[in-house]
Amino acid sequence: MEGLFEMGGGTSPSGGGSLSHSAHAAAPLAVRMRPRTLDELVGQQQLKGPGSPLRQLVEGDQSLSLLLWGPPGTGKTTIASIVSQQTGRRFVEISAVSAGVKEVRAAIEAARATLVATGAETVLFVDEVHRFSKAQQDALLPGVENRWVTLVAATTENPSFSVISPLLSRSLLLRLESLTEDDVREVLDRAVTDERGLAGGHVLDEEAAAHIVRLAGGDARRSLTYLEAAAGAASLGGRTDDEGRIVIDVSTAEAAADQAAVRYDRDGDQHYDVISAFIKSIRGSDADAALHYLARMLEAGEDPRFIARRLIILASEDIGLADPTALTTAVAAAQAVQLIGLPEGRITLAQAVIALAVAPKSNAVIVAVDEALRDVRAGRIGTVPPHLRDAHYAGAKKLGHGTDYKYSHDEPYGIASQQYAPDAIGDARYYRPTELGAEGPVKQRWERIRAIIRGR
Numbered sequence: 001m002e003g004l005f006e007m008g009g010g011t012s013p014s015g016g017g018s019l020s021h022s023a024h025a026a027a028p029l030a031v032r033m034r035p036r037t038l039d040e041l042v043g044q045q046q047l048k049g050p051g052s053p054l055r056q057l058v059e060g061d062q063s064l065s066l067l068l069w070g071p072p073g074t075g076k077t078t079i080a081s082i083v084s085q086q087t088g089r090r091f092v093e094i095s096a097v098s099a100g101v102k103e104v105r106a107a108i109e110a111a112r113a114t115l116v117a118t119g120a121e122t123v124l125f126v127d128e129v130h131r132f133s134k135a136q137q138d139a140l141l142p143g144v145e146n147r148w149v150t151l152v153a154a155t156t157e158n159p160s161f162s163v164i165s166p167l168l169s170r171s172l173l174l175r176l177e178s179l180t181e182d183d184v185r186e187v188l189d190r191a192v193t194d195e196r197g198l199a200g201g202h203v204l205d206e207e208a209a210a211h212i213v214r215l216a217g218g219d220a221r222r223s224l225t226y227l228e229a230a231a232g233a234a235s236l237g238g239r240t241d242d243e244g245r246i247v248i249d250v251s252t253a254e255a256a257a258d259q260a261a262v263r264y265d266r267d268g269d270q271h272y273d274v275i276s277a278f279i280k281s282i283r284g285s286d287a288d289a290a291l292h293y294l295a296r297m298l299e300a301g302e303d304p305r306f307i308a309r310r311l312i313i314l315a316s317e318d319i320g321l322a323d324p325t326a327l328t329t330a331v332a333a334a335q336a337v338q339l340i341g342l343p344e345g346r347i348t349l350a351q352a353v354i355a356l357a358v359a360p361k362s363n364a365v366i367v368a369v370d371e372a373l374r375d376v377r378a379g380r381i382g383t384v385p386p387h388l389r390d391a392h393y394a395g396a397k398k399l400g401h402g403t404d405y406k407y408s409h410d411e412p413y414g415i416a417s418q419q420y421a422p423d424a425i426g427d428a429r430y431y432r433p434t435e436l437g438a439e440g441p442v443k444q445r446w447e448r449i450r451a452i453i454r455g456r
Helices: 053-059 076-087 101-118 134-145 165-169 181-193 206-216 220-235 250-257 269-283 287-299 304-322 325-340 345-358 364-377 439-453
Strands: 004-007 065-069 090-095 122-127 149-155 171-175 202-204 246-248
Touching (some): 065 076, 090 101, 101 122, 101 134, 101 149, 122 134, 134 149, 181 202, 181 206, 206 220, 220 246, 220 250, 269 287, 269 304, 287 304, 287 345, 304 345, 304 364, 304 439, 325 345
Parallel strands (some): 065 149, 065 171, 090 122, 122 149, 202 246
């Protein structure tokens, strides 16, 4: 059935086995090294503690549906597999990319029929559930409500926005955190020595390990893919150490991943130097230099969401109303990167970088808000003018609240001459627009508006 992948229960010797049982020597390294128990799962300490809901589900053999929310390569599929293996349930996987309502209903019906005929329960794993339409998600509800399946749905999107409320309310939401570099290194070290992995026949030198960790970007599956490719390349004529183990060095790792090693330390000075140069190049309107630093960060495995967040900040800090579309562009790029990931996300980021670099620049917005904050922190606050105070409750008029308030829409040009700011900052001029780009006309209009408001 298209879009459907089924495996037998974790305890059934004749049912084809769980995912780990299928991890034969020809299977990819990432499949062979998939953790079999919660204790083997790297990272996610917040989910594995004694008495945690996930541990109770696995060790208590409860029937409870899960929504797993987290970045790629953090263990969502693995958790579904562990639930299947350690509880002896059948494992059925559906990809939201290729499956439709028909496939969903067929999987649930098969699970119901199996439960009735044999008493065997089914773990239904739905990958990328956020890609399902409302109708497709609705099709999952009968199986969840009647407990014909233990649903484990994985998503990289916020379930509050991407999963329908009935499904969300019937599932336990578990958030997975990005793996740290130490976590990824642990995954690599285990794969080098474990019998299911390279079985101690290779040795990964420090520089090569650091390179693979950088390229993986917190994705355990990607790190194992790079390691497997590097091990294969090293086996074809690579050197050996004194113990006869094949050495995986950085040049081999580079060639295998088809990447150039970038001298870029994500936790050291170069991390901050490169992102600083990146921002300053955009601020300085040099699109070519900005693209160079973007490429360096992407090649080094920098989290694209980090880059996108910095672009959002820059759009307001360095461009502001000189180009009002800059913030929209930056936010759209961040959303697109979150949605599609890499490598395609590099195109979206590049488009945003170029657009922001060539846009007219103004720092009037950040100057305005910081000056306002300085005044507030210095105690220049004052009381709200009486005519602006809330006048909706009984007795407010007697206190003078709302009296003499001028409704702006009744005034010429829709602007009333009246005091808005407290006396303490009555003459403050926080927002001082430039004449650059679209802020030029804004400056002219704001100066006329301010003159009318202040009766000048």
